[in-house]
Amino acid sequence: MENYPQFFPCSSSASSGSLSMVTSQSNHNDFQGNKSNGFLGLMSEMEVPAASLNLNNSNNNNIMSQTKSFVGSENEEKIGKKKGSEKKIRKPRYAFQTRSQVDILDDGYRWRKYGQKAVKNNKFPRSYYRCTHQGCNVKKQVQRLTKDEGVVVTTYEGMHSHPIEKSTDNFEHILSQMQIYTSY
DNA sequence: CGTTTTTGACCAGCGC
DNA sequence: GCGCTGGTCAAAAACG
Numbered sequence: 001m002e003n004y005p006q007f008f009p010c011s012s013s014a015s016s017g018s019l020s021m022v023t024s025q026s027n028h029n030d031f032q033g034n035k036s037n038g039f040l041g042l043m044s045e046m047e048v049p050a051a052s053l054n055l056n057n058s059n060n061n062n063i064m065s066q067t068k069s070f071v072g073s074e075n076e077e078k079i080g081k082k083k084g085s086e087k088k089i090r091k092p093r094y095a096f097q098t099r100s101q102v103d104i105l106d107d108g109y110r111w112r113k114y115g116q117k118a119v120k121n122n123k124f125p126r127s128y129y130r131c132t133h134q135g136c137n138v139k140k141q142v143q144r145l146t147k148d149e150g151v152v153v154t155t156y157e158g159m160h161s162h163p164i165e166k167s168t169d170n171f172e173h174i175l176s177q178m179q180i181y182t183s184y
Numbered sequence: 185c186g187t188t189t190t191t192g193a194c195c196a197g198c199g200c
Numbered sequence: 201g202c203g204c205t206g207g208t209c210a211a212a213a214a215c216g
Binding site for chain 1: 204205206207208209210
């Protein structure tokens with residue numbers, strides 16, 4: 001009961017272009033049995049420190065299933081201040097490359113933006129968000145590709161240890177979406 | 185009035 | 201050691 005499945009519904013209404021998927025992180029075997037229902041392609045682990053993403057194939061003929069995920073192994077906790085001179089700190093990061101017209105993909109959690117920086121080789125800035133739940137230091141960053149404005153890279157960092165805040169209000173909507181994607 | 189966004193400053197890591 | 205780049209902090213503004 002430490003890993004909650006996370007789905008990524010969209011805000012419907014105003015914005016379209018959504019994507020919902022289930023991810024679970026952990027060394028154990030969780031719901032991984034779900035596998036990719038069509039979206040979500042688990043890639044090998046690569047550490048992308050900077051702008052190594054430059055070599056994106058750029059062949060986006062596919063419609064909207066353009067989703068890649070990079071997983072970094074090894075994880076540590078906390079950074080910031082001192083914490084003993086341990087080895088290098090490396091946190092797992094899960095990047096989802098999605099085709100969407102809006103930067104903000106509503107995944108059901110509450111995010112507070114804490115920074116925004118411009119990246120080299122990218123016209124668009126990168127936004128840094130953090131989960132507002134107490135004790136939940138899940139971070140996420142949203143970046144948009146310069147070349148393809150329609151592609152948004154959302155990188156999650158850490159895990160949520162609490163249920164989604166979204167009221168059951170949209171739950172029906174979420175369920176319907178899940179059904180859509182699971183009825184493959 | 186509380187919470188979130190904005191934005192510049194600050195800091196750490198890396199390359200030269 | 202210096203400068204560049206990426207990531208975070210924090211104060212003030214903006215928003216409900």
